Amino acid sequence: MGKATGFLEYAREKSKERSPLTRLNDWKEYSAPFSDEKLSRQGARCMDCGTPFCHMGMEIQGITTGCPINNLIPEWNDLVYRGKWKEALDRLLKTNNFPEFTGRVCPAPCEGSCTLAISDPAVTIKSIERTIIDKGFENGWITPRIPEKRTGKKIAIIGSGPAGLASADQLNQAGHTVTVFERADRPGGLLMYGIPNMKLDKGIVERRIKLLSQEGIDFVTNTEVGKDITAEQLRKQFDAVILCTGAQRQRNLDIEGREAKGIHFAMDYLSSTTKSLLDSNFEDGQFIDVEGKDVIVIGGGDTGADCVATALRQKCRSVVQFGKHPLLPATRTPENMWPAYPNVFSLDYAYEEAEAKFGEDPRQYSIQTKKIVADENGHIKELLTIQMEKVQHENGQYIFNEIPGTEKVWPAQHVFIAIGFEGTEQPLLQQFGVTAKNQKVVAAYGEYKTNVEGVFAAGDARRGQSLIVWAINEGREVAREVDSYLMGASVLP
Template identity: 50%
Template sequence: MGKPTGFIEYDRKYAGMEEPKKRVRHFREFKNYLPEEEQQKQGARCMDCGVPFCQSGAMLGGMVSGCPLHNLVPETNDLVYQGKWKQAYLRLSQTLCFPEFTSKVCPALCEAACTCNLHGEPVGTKEIEHAIIDRAFANGWVKPQIPAVRTGKKVAVVGSGPAGLACAQQLNKRGHLVTVFEKSDRVGGLLRYGIPNMKLEKEVIDRRIRLMEEEGITFKTGVDIGKDVMPAELKAGYDRVVLCCGASSPRDIKVPGRELKGIYFAVDFLGAVTKELLDSDFGKAPYHLAKNKNVLVIGGGDTGNDCVGTAIRLGAKSVTQLEMMPQAPDTRTADNPWPQWPRVLKTDYGQEEAAALFGRDPRIYQTTVASFTGNKKGEVAQAVTVSLKPVKDKKTGRLNMVTVEGSEKTVSADLVLIAVGFTGSEAYVTEAFQVGTDGRNNVKTKAEQYETSVPGVFTAGDMHRGQSLVVWAIREGREAAKAVDTSLMGYSNL
């Protein structure tokens, strides 16, 4: 695929981003994109490799290698190289519902598994994917797919994140009547209120929702299933129900002083910022949340990084990010060979911005919080941190992070954001539907299946597999739709 000698002739080109000190002044996307001619050269870099791991989605070394959706990456890259952009869009659409989401927020599992990545730099598949869908919308190739025949079957999808949207789109495509219920005031789930606007502008979501409504899908916002509407009522009005509510129960930290004001879960903080921006049509931002404050972010993952970038845009005085684990190496280690996902140091946009503004990377590794102290108003003012060291368990061989005695330090903290992951689905939903859950509070199903312990009730996405990536949620939504379709019709052509 691509040009046989393209990977030799052309180097990987990065379009770059707006300079950190400029982009922190706004909440818009800041990534640049390559011109058409250069994009085609990047497609030409795709090798005619014998085994394209980029599209495998296989588990290697305990992590996924390649695209979970099995996008036929070499084919789309080749079509872009040839300038056949519409065919590239049609090819991509066979496996991926929403390229406009994944091309912005996916960590590019395909690129990590690219054969070019073995001794050089991978093909820029993520940027090529963005170029394809951007051109498709610009040229009017993305049209509502209205089913010619309706089955008369009604399906309720609870939750409008990527899993719920993918499931709804596929079921509607089959001809079923689909209604999506969302407890928030706007559609999108964590795409809307968990991912900052500078990573995914919300008009991108709105554009897709308008298309889905034209296709015949009904969206009902501000409806909290399990509270506003009970399962019995929902099941009475629909032939099948699909729960796509996410792993929306945030993991807390239990230390003295946790009850002080000014300590928030990351998802609540990010959601509040996005909501105020949207409500004011970007005329107003909640600067009062972080302006001139010393911000402490607990958690070193993507959500923690989003908190860093958002706090900086809100005028934070300083930002510190705590990471429990040791700093990852700059290059692969011997026990992490290609095409496994590379467990190497990643510096994201928020950390780049903190370094540019404050002169240092905000991350402090092998560190956690031991306690908080407050002022007379009951507001958090300081945090006591403690260092950690890895100690191997003699019985299991696992490395545990253990407190280092005498390593306590006191840091200023006027705003604390907890970004240490999620503990599974929210109990009120699973209890209301009486579906079985596993030890991680994920909704249980049989292996590789999507129907819950309650007949006629299905599940998909983070609620099913636990906190994961947007690309996995889309795959789960598509697979769950196929299972629902088979349940309704006796077979499925999805």
């Protein structure tokens, strides 16, 4: 695939990004695509490796390895190298409904399992993917695909995140009549309100929603199933229902002083900021403003990083991100061998921006918040922390021990909790009568059937908090199962 000696001749190049200090002055996307010439060279680095691991899509030690939607990566890498962009687009769309999303916000587990990554930097798969789909829209190659025939079957999908959109797209193309219910004022779910604009411009999401609407999918917004319309009504009106409500129950911080004012869940912060930006360019004031304040983000993941980047754009006085795990190594450890996802140190866009603004990485490692202290008005004024040591117990499990004498006080007027999600919201599930376990819908992977006839579940609502590529994977697969349920067999891949 690609040029036989390309991986020997060309080095991996980082995708083009705007200067950190420049991009902090706006909410536009921070990254930009490569030129065609550079992308051709990057595609040429794809090796003729015999057995490509980049698209295997599995979990190793609980972490995603390779592409869960089995993108035909070597094939479109080769086509990009040869300048055959339209053919590359055709191959990409065979497995991925929304490359414009994954090419921007997916953590690219495909690159971690790239064969070249055994000894050299991986092929820039994510950047190539993004450029292929962007070029498809720019050149007018992406047009509405109107199904020639309709089956007369009606399907309701609850939730318009990546799983809901993928299942809607597939089922619509199979000729079914699809209605997507979304309780927010705009479709897109996590894509619209959970990911900041500088990572995924909302015009990109709206463009895809418009295309899906033109193809025949009906989006019903500002409608919460279970309140505005009951589960019973839906089951009477539709031949099948798919629950794609996501894992929206944010994990709380059980700690002394939690009731203080100024403490917010990360998603409340991110979603209100994006909504205000879209509604009024912040003129309405309906967002959490941290300008001139000391900000602490509790939680070391991507959502926490997005909070850091958002606070920087709001001109916070300082920002620190707490993580419970130690600093990751610069290279793979013997326990983290290829092709498993590389647990190595990296500098996310938000951390580059914080370094440029304040001169240091905002992350604090192996740290635990012990107490929150409020002022006389009940508003948070500081956090008390202690450093932790990660040690391996004699039974092989790792535990965290406090290190005496490492207590510290941190000033803060705003704290954002970004420690993950517990599962999906339960009232809707109870109304449908579906079985849930550990806050997730019980429905076997590959089948997606709940205990209620005609009701299916997919995405984070079923598997718990996960990656966008797993959501698309499950959205595509549940569509095939629903198609078989309604028609006796399925024409879907």
